[in-house]
Amino acid sequence: xxxxxxxxxxxxxxxxxxxxxxxxxxxxxxxxxxxxxxxxxxxxxxxxxxxxxxxxxxxxxxxxxxxxxxxxxxxxxxxxxxx
Numbered sequence: 001x002x003x004x005x006x007x008x009x010x011x012x013x014x015x016x017x018x019x020x021x022x023x024x025x026x027x028x029x030x031x032x033x034x035x036x037x038x039x040x041x042x043x044x045x046x047x048x049x050x051x052x053x054x055x056x057x058x059x060x061x062x063x064x065x066x067x068x069x070x071x072x073x074x075x076x077x078x079x080x081x082x083x
Contacts, residue, residue: 012020017031024034062068 020035021031024031027034027037029037059068
């Protein structure tokens with residue numbers, strides 16, 4: 001199975017990199033592999049809270065009933081350019 005991957009550049013200070021290098025070595029991994037591993041773990045541990053679920057259910061219900069007012073993207077871009 002071929003996975004599509006995207007490259008992202010990150011900037012970390014030397015102290016952070018040194019600490020990550022130590023942790024990577026403890027797990028027998030290369031630094032890049034270790035960083036990918038912990039980021040994948042963090043992403044997969046994401047859980048929706050009950051409050052978030054209730055808020056989204058409410059928003060979806062309001063959307064179905066036509067009770068939400070949306071701002072067109074073009075208007076948002078115009079407002080952002082003014083700042």
